[in-house]
Amino acid sequence: MKNFLRQLRPALIALAILTVICGGVYPLVVTAVGQVAFNDEAEGSLIKVDGVVVGSELIGQQFVSPQYFHPRPSAAGAGYDSGASSGSNLGPRNPALLDAVAERVAEYRTENGLSNDVLVPVDAVTASASGLDPHISIANARLQASRVADVRGLDVALVLQMIGDHTDDRNLLVLGDPGVNVLELNLALDRLTS
């Protein structure tokens, strides 16, 4: 106990000085360098349209109108609440999950005019980890393409090509997995038809 008490003074001073270095100097220097050298990224890769911030390249956004590609189901708040990132955390056998999947499958088929024997890509009916997934799978996007093309009066081939243009491939060919950036694709469609 005496040994312990004797070490309290150096403990206090050491913590204070390490707090200044690790909790003050370090994050502030990283912030300064990041803001100067990589301002866009440090600020959140924001997308502006006519000077107005409409979202971030990296953060998913909710879309329900038929002329837009729709993102994955989301468990962040009421859905795509970027102030409350979250997955559903439902277990693989939980009836709540299985019922929700069955319901989403039916909705997805109706929405996109698919027959009952079309298998729905798994990402279209499952909630992502963050609830803010900016991507959908290529398979999911292609199944939505004819709906979007119809509503917008566009050629399906053009829409399919735009899906390809807004697909983020694996980094360095092998790192991570590919996906279609929903917000960027939808913005590109708006630019095309406006």
Add this chain to the structure above:
Amino acid sequence: MSPAGWFQFAALLAVLAITVPPLGKYMAAVYGARADGSAPGDRVFGPIDRAIYKICRIDHKREQRWNIYAAAFLAFSFVSFLAVYAIQRFQGSLPFNPTNVADVSPQGAFNVSVSFVTNTNWQWYSGELTMSHFTQMVGLTVQNFVSAAAGMAVAVALIRGIARRNARTLGNFWVDLVRTTTRILLPLSFVMALGLITQGVIQNLHGPTSAKPVDAVATQQVTQEIPGGPVASQVAIKQLGSNGGGFFNANSAHPFENPNGISNFIEIWAILAIPLALAVSYGYLVGSRRQARVLLAVMVGFWVLFSMFSIFAEQVGNSQLDARGVTQAQSTQQVGGNMEGKEIRFGPSACGLWAGATTGTSNGSVNCMHDSFTPAGGAMPMAQMMLGEISPGGVGVGLIGILHYALLAVFIAGLMVGRTPEYLGKKIQAAEMKLVVLYIIAMPLALLGFAAASVSLGSVTSGLQSQDAHGLSEVLYNYASAANNNGSAFAYVGTGTDWYTTTQGIAMLIGRFFLIIPALAVGGSLVRKQKVPATSGTFPTDTPLFAALVAGVVVIIAGLTFFPALALGPIVEHLTR
């Protein structure tokens, strides 16, 4: 596993094989491997270190016996606990609070303080909703550094106990703490934080930016609040220091913590680099790199096997979805697999690889949600924690863990041939074995004890997502995480209740201090011993046979302890259709 997934795994192994040996050699020099005590970068770091010693009035040439070393470690942890507690309790009145979050409740603050001081980083709360930028930077980021540094310091003290002969002291805790922070953690974190920013991890000091969503009218979401904060600086050290506490609730699944495949790769590397490098340093410090290779082989062997198992299980997918019109098949157009709780950019390969790394170490950060794993996939991270996190384990504590299993292995080998066991020329006797046993039973006692208490309380089980095998898995996983200072979660359970915050706080304390104090005592006991020369009857500890023996001891102990519980949890769940 997809072909790209195989290449990603291979690339990680290759990058680790290239980077870990030099890092381990550098760290060994920092901890005094060179005869003259010099280390690379002395000209830069020497003056900084000496200035810190001067302010703290530490006599850096004076070494400590194990009990003083332990007292210093405890005093530092205690003061840290009080500081983090106080910051949370008053964060409402402190600066850098752009979202006006309130003070944290007493039980909640207790849990968080214990969690970050013990290097667990269990998070019952949602980062973006509960903590101010000030708390994240000055409270939590600081603990990410110093709790990691303290764990590494203790590992080095134990190594000195093995390496030195006829000595009394194990080094100076304050010197080890400061040098670890300034010379290893800070430079690596700085470079990594900048690397993460280039990939899109945010780093600013303001609150959220209001965006005007594109489909605002139809969705009735009038604004989207794009979060802000000093994220990159915290994520870098959270991975390097086996911390794992996310800035955001979704942890490293959040696009602002982990935006793409490159950031994901950097972060997985960072989780594994220092724990593996410290084992390399061990080889230099005891003067036998073959000894270190044996331990590394066990660490990497477990990690690779568990990771691959998890990747396969997640790629197969959730058998329940096949009958519901869903395709989980892998193709050129989708990665497939069990995508509930996974991001598109991190499918089963990236996700299983991360799960193996984060639970093989005591990191606990996640890039996908473990609660939604398939039963087999979810059993893997749980079992890896139950092994005691030695594959390769947290910074410092992983090496401490495997050294204890090595001591147990030589003891068992000694029993088999009827000789006094030796490890690196040190006789292993009753005093050490009692401490090793204490070390090894503390974690299972805390894990199973609290898990058993929890499932016998109706008020606790009613909070689980189901009253069946999966519910039991949740309880087991969460106490495995707390007692091993991991911090990952089966996160469906609302762990913000008084029962969880308190009992998990105690489990974390046991998992940290009831392991580290015996470890220091082992060091203190070994350091006094003479080295006996190896004879033809000495059991060699630098051979593949010994690696197999250590691995066998790890599996048998964990198996005997946890198999019944695992059988009732994930195994039953897997077999239930």
